[in-house]
Amino acid sequence: MFKHTAIALSLVATASMAGANSLTVYTYSSFVSDWGPGPQIKERFEAECGCEVNFVGLDDGVSLLNRLRLEGSGTGADIILGIDDALIAETRALGLVADHGLDLSGLSLPYAWQDDAFVPYDYGHFAFVYDQTRVESVPASLYELVYESNASIIYQDPRVSTPGQGLMLWMKSVFGDEADQAWRALQSRVVTVTPGWSEAYALFQEGESDMVLSYTTSPAYHMTWEDTDKFQAAEFSEGHYAQIEVAAVLTTTEQPELARDFLAFLVSRPAQDVLPGTNWMWPVLEDAEVPEAFEQMARPETLYFDSETVAENRRAWLQEWRNAASQ
Amino acid sequence: MSTFRPSLAFGRLGTFVLWLTLALAALGMALHPGQGGGWSSYFDGWLVRILWFSIYQALLSALLSLVLAWPFALALAYRPFRGQWLVAGFLNLAFVLPVLAVVLGIVFLFGRQGWLPLQGTVYGLKGILLAHVALNFPFAVRLLWERLGQIPDHQHRLAQVLGLNAWQRFRRLQGPLMAVASGPVFVVIALLCFSSFTVVLTLGGGPANTNLEVAVFQALKYDFDARAAALYALIHGAIAFTAIALLGRGAVLSMESAQPRRQNARGWPTLVQWLAIVLLLVLLLAPYLALINRALAASWQWPSRLPQALQTSLIIAFCSAALSVLLALSRCMPSIADHASARWLNFGVLVIPAMVMTTGLFLLCLRLGWARQATWPLVIWINALMAMPLIVQPLTARSQVARAQYQRLIRVLGFSVFQAIRWVYWPLLRPVLIWALALAAVLSLGDMGVAALVGQVDFVTLPLLVFQTMGSYQMTLAAQIMVLLLALCAFLLFLAEWARGALRA
Amino acid sequence: MLEVKNVKSRWADQPFHWHFQVKPGDLLAIVGTSGVGKSTLLNVLCGLHKPDSGDVQWQGDSVMALPAHRRPFGMLFQSHNLFDHLSVEVNLALGLNPSGRLTEAQRQALLQAAERFGIAGLLTRKPYALSGGQQQRVALARVFLQRKPVLLLDEPFSSLDPALRQEGLDWVKDIQTSLGTTVLLVTHHLDEMVSVTDQVLLGLNGDRWLDLSVTEFEARRQSGELTVSGLSS
Structure with missing residues (x-):
């Protein structure tokens, strides 16, 4: 899920594509x-x-x-x-x-x-990516990020974006019933919630936030194409939610x-x-x-819910996030 | 009136189609495909939050627009001046042009790389308020100005004879009138901002700044939760109608006449008026200038989807404009236009939040499994409906004049319906028809809300393309596409004015 | 003979009642205060207003069942007798055929009428570019072309100055004598036209009308028996 400019403006039209072969x-x-x-x-x-x-x-x-x-x-x-x-x-x-x-x-x-x-x-595994030339104290766990860090973050809307949904599930797997409080604690340092991954990453790269929700493999892109290792993925001790x-x-x-x-x-x-x-x-x-x-790239511990659990709870969890994040 | 029966049938058809649309929208709400949770699960902190935000930002936007409008209205109304219709015309511009243009202009003015960067970010409440004020304060100026212009001459003369100075005049004459006029203007603007979609969606910047219209959109697009969409739309409609009831009838009807009145000007503007005009033009045009400036900042690039978007936009604008004019014509048939109920219906279409109606119709199509096929007809039809109330008045006025002057002659000479249209109505209405077509096309070209709600991903209009480009923070490209859209609108508006002026004879 | 037999109508809550006759080729002046129903009478006759009861006959045949344009009446209103946005020629042609298409004979007639009324040089002009006198001649030329046996004139010249009014009257007289047309004319300027009038219909009230020969009318007015308001000299 990686690219620089978000919307691919070169979509293929859908009209009559059911060709024989x-x-x-x-x-x-x-x-x-x-x-x-x-x-x-x-x-x-x-x-x-x-x-x-x-x-x-x-x-x-x-x-x-x-x-x-x-x-x-x-x-x-x-x-x-x-x-x-x-x-x-x-x-x-x-x-x-x-x-x-x-x-x-x-x-x-x-x-x-x-x-x-x-x-x-x-x-991949979701991770918060940061610019190590700007962020000095990197949280070592999701708990630290939520309750102890002062880093500003940008993440994606869990209702539309799979990384956003991933964060929601990550929070849920780490904080369980207290995810609601965790969202509220995080809220003050959320710069914005974007509809998609690329918007969030673009804003982060323009310096709008200290950290952005992405993947553990994101730094590899910068190393490969920009020859820089200043972007790093923070490793969290609770494990990382997998996608x-x-x-x-x-x-x-x-x-x-x-x-x-x-x-x-x-x-x-x-x-x-x-x-x-x-x-x-x-x-x-x-x-x-x-x-x-x-x-x-780090190969972190995997966290995941089976999809039946997600299907059962997604609506309630989204509501929980929405209520907390809109305050 | 026995010789002009077809007019009755045509008029009734229009009424029927309007009622049918409203009924189908209501039906769609009732029959929505029942996805989502139990009803009680919707009455949560989120609903409270979006309700509060919808109302809060609307009231704040209206208040700011009004306060900013007061000094301008006072200065402009000080006395009539030559060319004031031109200033009044400018005041209508922001109302007619695409909302997204103002949104982009605000970003380019107050964003991080803007001319006057704000502390923090332009996204959020600040940006929403700025855009709402930019869109609505010219409207407030016009309404207040019109109202102040109704102070009879003799009162001004009396004030002169009594030797009242400017302050005393304000206290005795303008002040009380302003106070009375401000109430309805406030409610109207608050209502418009309450129903704001494009501004809140594009400048909201997160779930904390969501109003009911955007919540409807998100419920349908993000959660695929038709029940939530129907609920939010219903709440929206209920609040909007409460506000309208609060307002009473007369005050809002003045919204209909969106045309500058040409008064007999006596002299040139005074110094204060000049100042007000120049400042007003700077404020009005600043977003557009910032937009154009940004568009010119880089070499022009046209995304590959542009031709498709342009084509879609033009086809929709043309079809909905034609439909809108047909509908408006049916509304000005003699048997229809004279009824008070007709005015009420037109007014109702004007103030029903478009998104509520769109949601109802879209839900119905979903229910029937036509959601994909219905995109084009729905977008065209709803745009036509939205433009109709704004063009129906000049059409009605013109056709009533034509009828008053020539109906007897038409009957005495024994014209058929076709001959009456050919010899009388067509030549007399043609300039207004072209004007109405162009205006309706401009309104439809600028629409984003309906297309965004109804359209699927492969459906792209110019405003949607701008929106998507903005979404990926390619702001220069967004500005360039918007300038193209504005140029189209400007061309059509120019055509409209030309039609009204040149073809009149 | 034009016979108006006990025609009753209500218009704007006012009852009207007319009963009179006009001999073919005569000129009937209709006078009375404004609101007494002079225009209403002409509108009823020409078929724009449907009366509640009564009958209108021309040469013994009832016209009540006919639509306005089939009745034997040519009509000129107080204003808007011409389509301002159409050329004089089209305005004239529409009197002959609402489709605007003319036979060669009709075309010749049109040109002759234009010649006769002195508007031949104006055929391509639009009425709003004409003087008041020219406009009235175009309107008269159109009713002349229609060859209707009865002409209903609802003060068509009232807004003009006395000289033009007189000219208009002369044209009406010209049509009347050359075609033998019967003329019903609403006027506020009876004194200017006593000489050409044969008969006077005086409205006292919506349902009270006096039908007098012009000599009788003049005699009773001289004697002071009749005071007619709404007439200026």
Whole structure:
């Protein structure tokens, strides 16, 4: 989930894309931006299958789910790509995802994976990124960040953005029933809550805040492309909430075979080699190529909720956040 | 009136369509797809917060606009002057042009890289207030000015004879009138700011600054919670109507006549008036100048989605303008326009928060599974509805004059409906029709709220493109697209004025 | 013969009642205070107002069932007799055919009428660019072209100065004598036209009208038996 200028202004129009030999993939917009993984993955898969891949970039992960809800069985998509593990149960409940029929046992993931419909293609851990030339005392835990630090932060709206939702789940897994108080304690140092990841990161880079919610792998981008290590991800002692990004075939597709081929391709080397250096997330294949800077990235303890728990509580937790964050 | 029956049918069709729309919106609210929690779960701290913020920012915006407007209204109304219609026209500008232009202007004026950077950030309550004042204080100036202009001449002469100085005159003449006039103006502006969407969405900067309209939007777009959207929209509508009831009828109707009156000017403005005019123009134009300045700061870049956005915007503007004019025409049919109920219905359409109506219709489409297909028709139709009350008056006035003058002759000469339109109504109404078309198109071009609420991600209009570009903090690019949009609006407004002036003969 | 038989109407809460006859080719002057119903009478005759009861006949045939433009009446109002935004020529043509399309014969008639009323040089002009006198001649030329046997004139010249009013009257007289037209004319200036009037209809009240020959009218007025308000000399 990494890119510099937020909205990909080069979206593919959705009109009439159900060509005989083409796949329509709903994803989030940074995936299909020029510097995202989209273009290379499209090119590599098209060379293999002799078909056409059309990415449709939507705002952010949660919007994907809303879009599917809106369109229901009339959806124009063959595949959704970019939902995260937390939203799986809610997405499945729409009754629109088909079994992938793949063997996923060889994949390397932060926690054991078993799912008939959703194929994980990369993962990461959320983290607060800071500029070490500006921030002197770096909190060593989420608790410190919330109750003891004086660092200003920017994060994303949990209602639309998967990182924002990730923070909400992170808070919940660390503070449990006291998450409400934690949100209130944090509130005074929140510069703003942005609708998406890229807005937050852009503001942070302009110096609007000391820390921003991103991923443990974010510093690798700056090391690789800007040759600087001044951006660091703070390691928290409670562990870091994990995000696994997944893709699934929709039952409405007229080309289930081709769609399944695409999912298989997604967890094969050609695609996995592309993802780390463009999406700045960890690959699910152990032996995939990663940028050199990844070696220096922390591999923190994993925190997660299973998606049924998230589906059950998401609304209540969102309300809790909303009430606390709007004070 | 036996020879002009089709007018009755046409007029009734318009009334029917209006009522149908309102009824369908209400139906949509009632039948909303029932996602979300139990009703009681919505009455929480969040609802209290957004209610409080909606009202608080609206009252504050209205108060600031009013206070700022007082000195200008006093100075301008001191005595009529040559060219005052031009100043009055300028005061309408901010009302007609895209709201996003003012929002961007405020960011460029008061943002971190602006001409007058604010302490802290422009996003939040400060930015919202600044934008609301920039949008509404010219409107307040115009209303107060008009009101003060109604002081009869003989009272001014009397004051002169009595040798009252400026202060005494203010105390005896303008002061009391201002006090009376300020109440309704305050309520109207508070109502407009209460229903503000674009400003709060773009400048709010987080969940702490959310009003009901934005909450409706977020409920639909973020939470996919139709029940919350319906609830917030209903609360919104209820509060808005309470405010209108508080206001009474006459005061708001003055909003309808959004046209400068051309008075017989006697002399040039006094020194104080000149000062007021210059200062007013500086205040009015500053956001636009800042915007243009920023747009010119870098070489022009057109995003690849621009042609699509431009095309969508133009098609929607054209269709909704045409529909709006048709609807307005149906409202000025003789059998309809004479009824008080017709004026009430027009007025109702004017003050029903557009987002409430949009939400109702959109929920209905969701329920029926037409949400995707309905985007274009909904955006076009709601924009047409919103523009209708603003163009119906000049059309009604013109067609009533035409009817009063020529209806007898039309009957004595035995014209058919078609012949009456061809020989009389079309040539006489044409200038006003072109004006109305252009104005409705400008209003529709500038709309963001409806398109944002109804449109899906692949639906992009010029204001939406500006909004998305702003969202990624590409402010220069946003400014450039906005300048393009403003140029379009300026062209259309120019066309409108030309039509009214040149074609009149 | 024009026969107005017990025509009753209510207009603005006032009852009206008319009963009189006019001989073909005569000129009837309709006088009385304003509000007495002079314009209402003409509007009823020409079909703009539907009366409650009574009958209007021309040459023995009732006209009540006919729409305004099919009645044998040509009408000129106090104002707005011409479409200001249409050329003189179109204004004239519309009197002959509401579609504006004319046969060759109609075109010739139009040109001759324009010639006759001295407006041939004005055909392409718009009425608002004409003088008051020119406008009244265009309006008269149109009713002349229509060849209606009865002309209803609702003070069409009242806003003009006396000289122009006189000119207008001369044109009416000209039409009356050349075509044998019957003329009903509402006026506030009876004294200026006693010489051309055959008959006077004097409204005392909405439902009280005196129908007198002009000599009788003059005699009773001289004797002081009648004081007619609303008339200026």
